[in-house]
Amino acid sequence: xxxxxxxxxxxxxxxxxxxxxxxxxxxxxxxxxxxxxxxxxxxxxxxxxxxxxxxxxxxxxxxxxxxxxxxxxxxxxxxxxxxxxxxxxxxxxxxxxxxxxxxxxxxxxxxxxxxxxxxxxxxxxxxxxxxxxxxxxxxxxxxxxxxxxxxxxxxxxxxxxxxxxxxxxxxxxxxxxxxxxxxxxxxxxxxxxxxxxxxxxxxxxxxxxxxxxxxxxxxxxxxxxxxxxxxxxxxxxxxxxxxxxxxxxxxxxxxxxxxxxxxxxxxxxxxxxxxxxxxxxxxxxxxxxxxxxxxxxxxxxxxxxxxxxxxxxxxxxxxxxxxxxxxxxxxxxxxxxxxxxxxxxxxxxxxxxxxxxxxxxxxxxxxxxxxx
Numbered sequence: 001x002x003x004x005x006x007x008x009x010x011x012x013x014x015x016x017x018x019x020x021x022x023x024x025x026x027x028x029x030x031x032x033x034x035x036x037x038x039x040x041x042x043x044x045x046x047x048x049x050x051x052x053x054x055x056x057x058x059x060x061x062x063x064x065x066x067x068x069x070x071x072x073x074x075x076x077x078x079x080x081x082x083x084x085x086x087x088x089x090x091x092x093x094x095x096x097x098x099x100x101x102x103x104x105x106x107x108x109x110x111x112x113x114x115x116x117x118x119x120x121x122x123x124x125x126x127x128x129x130x131x132x133x134x135x136x137x138x139x140x141x142x143x144x145x146x147x148x149x150x151x152x153x154x155x156x157x158x159x160x161x162x163x164x165x166x167x168x169x170x171x172x173x174x175x176x177x178x179x180x181x182x183x184x185x186x187x188x189x190x191x192x193x194x195x196x197x198x199x200x201x202x203x204x205x206x207x208x209x210x211x212x213x214x215x216x217x218x219x220x221x222x223x224x225x226x227x228x229x230x231x232x233x234x235x236x237x238x239x240x241x242x243x244x245x246x247x248x249x250x251x252x253x254x255x256x257x258x259x260x261x262x263x264x265x266x267x268x269x270x271x272x273x274x275x276x277x278x279x280x281x282x283x284x285x286x287x288x289x290x291x292x293x294x295x296x297x298x299x300x301x302x303x304x305x306x307x308x309x310x311x312x313x314x315x316x317x318x319x320x321x322x323x324x325x326x327x328x329x330x331x332x333x334x335x336x337x338x339x340x341x342x343x344x345x346x347x348x349x350x351x352x353x354x355x356x357x358x359x360x361x362x363x364x365x366x367x368x369x370x371x372x
Contacts, residue, residue, distance in 0.1 A: 023044075024042065024043070024044035025044045025045045025046075027044060027046065028046065029046055029129050029130060029131045030043070030044060030046040030047030030048075030049070030050045030051070030128075030129065030130035030131060031043060031044045031046070031047055031127065031128070031129055031130070032047050032058075032063070032067070032127075032128040032130065033125060033126070033127050033128075034063050034125060034126040034128075035125055036122065036123045036124050036125060037062075038062055038063045038064065038078065038123075038126070039060055039061065039062050039063065040058050040059055040060065040061050040062075040063055040066055041059065041125065042059065043055060043058055043059070046130075047130055050109065050130050050131075050132065051066070051067065051103075051130075053066075063078055063126070064076065064078040064079065067103070067128075068103065068104055069101040069102065069103060069109070069111065070101065070102050071099070071100075071101055071102070072100065072102065077101050077111070081096070081113065081115075093115060093117065093121065094114065094115055094117070095112070095113040095114040095115045095126075096112070096113050097112060098110050098111065098112045099111055099112075100133065108132070108133050109130050109131070109132065109133075110130070110131050110132070110133055111128055111129070111130055112128070112129040113126060113127070113128050113129075114126070114127045114128075150197065150201065153197055154194060154197065157190035157191070157193045157194050158190070158194065160186065160187070160190045161187050161190050161191060164183045164184075164186055164187050165187060167183070168180065168183060168184075189235065196262075196265070199262070200330045200331060200334050201330070203262075203334045203337065203338070204318065204330055204333065204334060206337075207333070207334065207337035212337055212338070212341045213341070214255070214256040214259050214338075214341045214342055215256050216254040216255055216256055216342075216367055217254060217255075217256075217257070218252055218253070218254055219253055219254070219255055219257045219260065220253075221250075221253055221255070221260060221264075221283055221296055221298065221362075222246040222250065222283045224257065224260055224261055224264055225244060225246075225264055225268070225281055225283060225298070226244065228261070228264050228265060228268055229242045229244055229268070229281070232268070232269075232272065237272070240278065241272070241278060241279060242278070242279050242281065243278050243279070243280045243281070244281045244282075244283075245280075245281070245282045245283070245284075246282075246283045246284075247282075247283065247284040247285055249285070250283065250284070250285050250296060250364075251285050251294050251295075251296065251364035251365060252364060252365060252366070253296045253362060253364055254365065254366050254367055255342055255362060256342070259338045259341070259342070260338075262334065262335070262338055263298075263335050263338050263339060263360060264298070266331040266332065266334065266335045267298075267300040267335065267358050267360070268281060268300055270300075270302075270331060270332070270358075271300050271301070271302035271304075271355075271356070271358075272302075274302050274304035274305070274355070274356065275302035275303035275304030275305075275355050276303065276304075277302075277303025277353065277355075278303060278353075279300065279301070279302055279303070280299075280300070280301040280351070280353075281298070281299070281300050281301075282297075282298070282299040282301075283296070283297070283298055283299075284296075284297045284299070285297065285364070286361060286364075294363075294364045294365070295344075295361045295362060295363060295364055296361075296362045296363075296364050297359065297360070297361050297362075298359070298360040298362070299357060299358070299359050299360075300357070300358045301351035301352070301353060301355060301356070301357045302351065302353075302355040302356050303351075303353050303354075303355045304355045304356060305354075305355070306350055306351070306354055306355050306356045307348050307356045312347075312348050312349075315332055315348050316332050316333055316335070316336040316346070316348075317333060318330065318333040319333075320332070320333075339360055339362070342362055342363070343362075343363045343367070344360060344361050344362040344363060345360075345361050346358065346359065346360045346361075347359055
């Protein structure tokens, strides 16, 4: 009996999964289907809701009358897309991607079209997807929020620069050399902060467009980390705030020093901001894989609250803050892009102290040139 049940289960698992036919009403967006003459053949409940008319009134009605859509230039959409001599840019004989169109009264709809034709080019049917611009407006709101955040992040250091330089210009002779040095050091630090922010914004655009480039050469990652930690100590952080461990006999690393400086700066500064305790930075080697030269592994531990496990998949997303609205939310997104551009990876986990641990793995050895 057990064998018979097992055979039945195996036969059952081998059967193809049969799903019920898709109903247009199952779709979240409005859908309108026309016949070859441009009359509405079918539509779903979402389309009825968007158009404010019942299905019974619309089926069989010419699309140009039922949906008197116009583009923002005042051209009647259906007539234009059907006339190849007046077809606007972005509309081909098979349809077009999402476009903003207007109904009488100014109601806005985002319309995507698919035209199905026969071998002679005659229209067999058109399928339209309709939705409101709410999602696009949400994206625009996110953009507006980013602009406001960036403006805030820029205003603080620029205000500091303006105040210090104005004071120095007005009362240069009244300040001691030590005071001048302190004020100029602050100006330099704020200028560096602005420069990093602008650099992050440019790199976000490059990552999004797939145009982020790196210029590899042999470099010492441990020395780069030491230099950055030394700068933080000179900026006023206690020596005890940092613990740096470098493994002996590290394999050679070919990477872009400027890009790696961005990675180190983002991760170490992030650890300093999110915990009052010791920031532990480790540079070690990883075992070779698939006959390669192994890995260089950079680990940065902070003493903060850590990142909950459910939030870790989102940490490297653009604009992610995890509830703390400090910074632009771009640093870790750029960091991931820079690391992946080197053929490496970065992830977040829990540190032994309970804070966050960021681990960067970079392929060691000279990169293999690819043909073409």
